[in-house]
Amino acid sequence: MPELQLDGLVGPTHNYAGLSLGNLAATSNAGAVSAPRAAALQGIAKMRLVHALGAPQGLLLPHDRPNLGLLRAMGFAGDDRQVIAAAANEDPQLLAAAWSASSMWTANAATVSPAADTMDGRTHLTVANLATMPHRAQEWPGTLAQLRLAFADSRHFAVHGPVPASFGDEGAANHMRLAPAHDAPGVEVFVYGVNQGGRFPARQHPRASMAVARRHGVRHAIMAPQADAAIEAGAFHNDVVAVANGTVLFAHEQAFADRQDLLDRLDRQVPGFCLVEAPADEVSLEEAVSSYLFNAALVTVEDGMALVLPQEARDNPRVWRWLQRVQQDDGNPIQHLHVRDLRESMRNGGGPACLRLRVQLTDEEVAAVDPRFLLDKDRFDRLEALIERWWPETIAPADLGNPDLMQQCRAARAALLDLLGIAPAELGES
Numbered sequence: 001m002p003e004l005q006l007d008g009l010v011g012p013t014h015n016y017a018g019l020s021l022g023n024l025a026a027t028s029n030a031g032a033v034s035a036p037r038a039a040a041l042q043g044i045a046k047m048r049l050v051h052a053l054g055a056p057q058g059l060l061l062p063h064d065r066p067n068l069g070l071l072r073a074m075g076f077a078g079d080d081r082q083v084i085a086a087a088a089n090e091d092p093q094l095l096a097a098a099w100s101a102s103s104m105w106t107a108n109a110a111t112v113s114p115a116a117d118t119m120d121g122r123t124h125l126t127v128a129n130l131a132t133m134p135h136r137a138q139e140w141p142g143t144l145a146q147l148r149l150a151f152a153d154s155r156h157f158a159v160h161g162p163v164p165a166s167f168g169d170e171g172a173a174n175h176m177r178l179a180p181a182h183d184a185p186g187v188e189v190f191v192y193g194v195n196q197g198g199r200f201p202a203r204q205h206p207r208a209s210m211a212v213a214r215r216h217g218v219r220h221a222i223m224a225p226q227a228d229a230a231i232e233a234g235a236f237h238n239d240v241v242a243v244a245n246g247t248v249l250f251a252h253e254q255a256f257a258d259r260q261d262l263l264d265r266l267d268r269q270v271p272g273f274c275l276v277e278a279p280a281d282e283v284s285l286e287e288a289v290s291s292y293l294f295n296a297a298l299v300t301v302e303d304g305m306a307l308v309l310p311q312e313a314r315d316n317p318r319v320w321r322w323l324q325r326v327q328q329d330d331g332n333p334i335q336h337l338h339v340r341d342l343r344e345s346m347r348n349g350g351g352p353a354c355l356r357l358r359v360q361l362t363d364e365e366v367a368a369v370d371p372r373f374l375l376d377k378d379r380f381d382r383l384e385a386l387i388e389r390w391w392p393e394t395i396a397p398a399d400l401g402n403p404d405l406m407q408q409c410r411a412a413r414a415a416l417l418d419l420l421g422i423a424p425a426e427l428g429e430s
């Protein structure tokens, strides 16, 4: 049974504004000059790799940015140029939020429960409200419109709106599924944060996790708290310190508040459960966060599993040594390590796992997905040519006040929609 990977295509407005408190990469790169064209091409190279490993590959589109609607709602008036100029003058931070290309991290687009896990036998998707960070809270309407289009067939799919914004929900980044096979009933682990009184916010409220499990009708759900120490070390989402696939949980020893309880439950509930865990004395939490080794795409391949890792994990000798030991150990199915350069996204705290939403589907369900969201070799080639032609080479913070850049980014996105055959009106845009 295939696992569709829906990657967020990096948008033409990709920039470094330091908007996410608790995301150490993003805050330390605030004000740097970004390279949207290179960023999007790095993302496509990673999609090509995962596709070559055998997974069906699709994409979600960048949203219409800058979000003039947000700026107008905040009281900036006049024509579009005037709105941009006034916001640049009065509130550059808000302007940067309106430009954010953050929808690229589709692990935060939605939580997905495949048909094998749910009471009504349909695949359920709840769009994430991303309520904790203002620049991310503007994403869900654009994401929901795309999910409703891509998964329109209600015989197979149920697409839900967000849970109420009083309860922050960051989607699949805080959700793991373990099962003997993609199409076998699985156990879904909903990881939430607390971190009361800490420096950094917990972005997944336990009630949001419970609401999603309830809405989806998940038969076997486990609620697991993230360790406060992990949040404080910069694991603003669980997928910075853990990822699961099949029967494997690949995680840092200090990822979970009640580690033993979680492991005992998984042992009981997942036949063949396999833990691949980095001990803190071999890889510290800080090294896990800076190298993003757990933010890998863990994918099933013919002879086991493969990890798609960011270059940063290769660059840390201790991390790389541990990863090689994992690969050589016959006691787990991880046979292959693939390293890719995703530095542009990584500098905003987004690794290989952040850039993709996994949707486990039967062949029949894959056939029910709107094919305009699916990619093949020809489409990769055409997307690359389009990005080379339209995506800005660089964006510096001062460029966000430039209305000409706004026009260029709008034209770039329009060219993308045109290539995919999606009319703006289908996404509720004029």
Ligand code: SUG
Pocket: 015, 016, 017, 018, 019, 020, 023, 026, 027, 100, 102, 105, 107, 108, 133, 136, 173, 236, 237, 239, 240, 348, 349, 350, 351, 353, 354, 355
């Ligand atoms: O929400 N960075 C994103 C990174 C999301 C990573 N996703 C997962 N771990 N699944 C975030 O913190 C930075 C944007 C800026 O500062 O300009 C940002 O939003």
